[in-house]
Amino acid sequence: MRPDGRGETESLYFDYPHFEPPSDRAGLTRRARVAIVGAGPVGMTAALALAKEGIASVLFDAKASFNDGSRAICVARQSFYILDRIGAVAPFLEKALGWTTGRSFYRGRQILEFDMPESPREKYRPMYNIQQQFIEQYLWETIEREPLIEARWQSEVTGIEDTSDGVTLTVRDPKGGYDMAADWVLAADGARSPTRKMRGLRLKGENYEGRYVIADVQMNHDYPTIRRALFDPDCRRGGTVLVHKQPDNIWRIDYQLRDDESTETAMAEGEVRRSVTAVLSDLGHDGAWELEWWSVYSANTLALDDYRDGRVFFIGDSAHIVPIFGVRGLNNGLADAQNIAWKLARVIAGRAPEGLLDSYTPERRGATLDVFANASKSARFMTPPTEGWRLMRDAALSLALTHPFAGELANPRQMTPYTYADSPIVLPDESGFEGGPVPGAALPEARVGDGFLSDLLGPGFNLLTFDPELEGLAKDDLTIVVLQAKTEAESALGTGPGVTYLVRPDGHVAARWREASPEAVRAALHRSIGGDEP
Amino acid sequence: MTPEQLETIYEALATQLDAIPQPQRELFLAKLVLLQAHEAADPDTTLRHIAEAERDLDD
Numbered sequence: 001m002r003p004d005g006r007g008e009t010e011s012l013y014f015d016y017p018h019f020e021p022p023s024d025r026a027g028l029t030r031r032a033r034v035a036i037v038g039a040g041p042v043g044m045t046a047a048l049a050l051a052k053e054g055i056a057s058v059l060f061d062a063k064a065s066f067n068d069g070s071r072a073i074c075v076a077r078q079s080f081y082i083l084d085r086i087g088a089v090a091p092f093l094e095k096a097l098g099w100t101t102g103r104s105f106y107r108g109r110q111i112l113e114f115d116m117p118e119s120p121r122e123k124y125r126p127m128y129n130i131q132q133q134f135i136e137q138y139l140w141e142t143i144e145r146e147p148l149i150e151a152r153w154q155s156e157v158t159g160i161e162d163t164s165d166g167v168t169l170t171v172r173d174p175k176g177g178y179d180m181a182a183d184w185v186l187a188a189d190g191a192r193s194p195t196r197k198m199r200g201l202r203l204k205g206e207n208y209e210g211r212y213v214i215a216d217v218q219m220n221h222d223y224p225t226i227r228r229a230l231f232d233p234d235c236r237r238g239g240t241v242l243v244h245k246q247p248d249n250i251w252r253i254d255y256q257l258r259d260d261e262s263t264e265t266a267m268a269e270g271e272v273r274r275s276v277t278a279v280l281s282d283l284g285h286d287g288a289w290e291l292e293w294w295s296v297y298s299a300n301t302l303a304l305d306d307y308r309d310g311r312v313f314f315i316g317d318s319a320h321i322v323p324i325f326g327v328r329g330l331n332n333g334l335a336d337a338q339n340i341a342w343k344l345a346r347v348i349a350g351r352a353p354e355g356l357l358d359s360y361t362p363e364r365r366g367a368t369l370d371v372f373a374n375a376s377k378s379a380r381f382m383t384p385p386t387e388g389w390r391l392m393r394d395a396a397l398s399l400a401l402t403h404p405f406a407g408e409l410a411n412p413r414q415m416t417p418y419t420y421a422d423s424p425i426v427l428p429d430e431s432g433f434e435g436g437p438v439p440g441a442a443l444p445e446a447r448v449g450d451g452f453l454s455d456l457l458g459p460g461f462n463l464l465t466f467d468p469e470l471e472g473l474a475k476d477d478l479t480i481v482v483l484q485a486k487t488e489a490e491s492a493l494g495t496g497p498g499v500t501y502l503v504r505p506d507g508h509v510a511a512r513w514r515e516a517s518p519e520a521v522r523a524a525l526h527r528s529i530g531g532d533e534p
Numbered sequence: 535m536t537p538e539q540l541e542t543i544y545e546a547l548a549t550q551l552d553a554i555p556q557p558q559r560e561l562f563l564a565k566l567v568l569l570q571a572h573e574a575a576d577p578d579t580t581l582r583h584i585a586e587a588e589r590d591l592d593d
Contacts, residue, residue, distance in 0.1 A: 395567075
């Protein structure tokens with residue numbers, strides 16, 4: 001919401017573009033390979049990831065502009081790799097505020113300072129803060145340069161019917177309505193996904209009743225980019241407040257609502273201003289500030305049982321709603337987009353059997369359940385659901401004032417990329433490895449020469465090896481990267497003259513060997529694209 | 535721990551509980567358990583104690 005007298009997209013710092021519905025009506029009904037419903041960060045990332053693979057898509061959004069407000073502001077390291085792969089990362093690096101440190105306070109006293117792992121070996125920081133408008137703008141600018149993506153704004157998908165070889169979408173825009181056939185659909189239409197409703201599907205899971213107001217203010221406030229969590233502060237006795245810095249002097253203030261506070265009352269502008277004033281006073285800020293935008297969210301753990309329904313795949317919030325504390329909502333959505341894109345592209349191009357698509361749900365839903373486990377822990381600490389949880393939380397906080405070990409209980413479990421260990425297309429691990437990523441895990445980073453290990457990767461599958469004999473295996477969709485011993489790459493991957501890793505297009509390890517034969521590599525590659533087990 | 539030492543602890547706890555107003559007593563006990571458990575560094579024993587302490591509460 002915006003202060004009285006300002007429209008939904010009247011921001012203090014961001015000029016919202018206005019997009020017209022398609023003016024050229026001739027080709028609107030042409031069949032599409034892939035239709036993507038929803039042009040938020042997840043839908044746009046999916047379109048770009050498909051385009052990188054040479055697959056065209058049509059992207060629909062019912063709105064005439066980007067999403068209102070800063071919404072998801074924490075973008076994790078792993079997401080920067082996704083942005084890098086789709087050719088969109090440059091403006092993000094320029095604008096976003098990288099950070100590593102979090103501080104927790106109890107009744108105004110600091111009880112914990114934690115740092116997310118960072119080293120010179122890393123190409124990207126562990127976390128970046130950037131408003132969702134910029135995320136959408138930068139992705140959109142990349143899409144505008146991409147001939148394979150056709151975007152249709154003010155275009156609402158109102159119907160979706162299965163046909164023998166695809167789906168038919170019914171689309172309505174201000175200029176009229178039409179039907180369009182598509183081979184595949186990616187539903188990226190958010191938490192209240194109309195596509196999900198039209199398919200008769202429901203999110204399932206636990207509901208956490210914690211409600212948070214998120215408010216953005218613009219002010220000159222001298223504090224580094226450090227996430228602050230205020231437990232039981234003077235401004236909100238019994239509650240929790242989170243404070244994040246964003247670009248353009250925007251500060252995000254999240255505060256929990258008490259059970260006896262109605263959402264409607266809490267969302268009134270006067271009440272938001274009163275609450276923000278109290279928080280800023282606790283932070284010691286007595287300068288001027290302007291209210292930019294505010295919203296409310298509930299901490300939920302909900303997901304679809306199956307992220308696939310026939311020829312429709314659910315990506316992002318349409319498939320899962322997670323509590324905010326793990327900063328996994330957007331980051332997981334981007335990973336969904338990347339995961340389905342590389343698989344769908346290979347199936348469409350006839351380079352992989354359709355069975356490859358069956359690995360999408362186990363991999364990405366597994367990642368969601370992992371988030372639930374971690375985020376639920378954080379949520380129970382931030383918003384204790386019962387008396388017992390509240391008592392133990394308060395005991396830990398009170399003890400943490402004098403004993404740092406107890407403060408660790410307040411440490412939000414930080415985002416590390418999920419390991420697809422139980423995936424049907426990931427091979428079992430070999431014994432004898434000391435360290436290095438297991439199959440299913442994300443490839444770690446290392447410095448190689450003047451650049452990074454990730455810079456050496458080709459666009460499809462990659463074989464990273466210390467054995468130059470394997471160089472001859474290079475073919476379409478498989479790049480061979482021969483690494484040198486006694487380097488950072490060796491310490492990241494494991495020592496041995498024959499150590500070899502097969503890395504998928506999404507940067508996750510598909511298989512690894514102490515000694516790799518060409519036959520073993522071929523068999524693993526076959527399995528990684530959904531081929532039958534030999 | 536000798537019976538005398540245990541008695542000292544028993545008395546110190548009783549005195550301390552009396553000195554803490556009722557609303558904060560639970561919090562105090564919870565803090566004490568966390569501190570003891572951390573110091574003991576024996577999670578299995580602590581978990582067993584949690585189960586044992588719950589017995590016969592309504593007698």
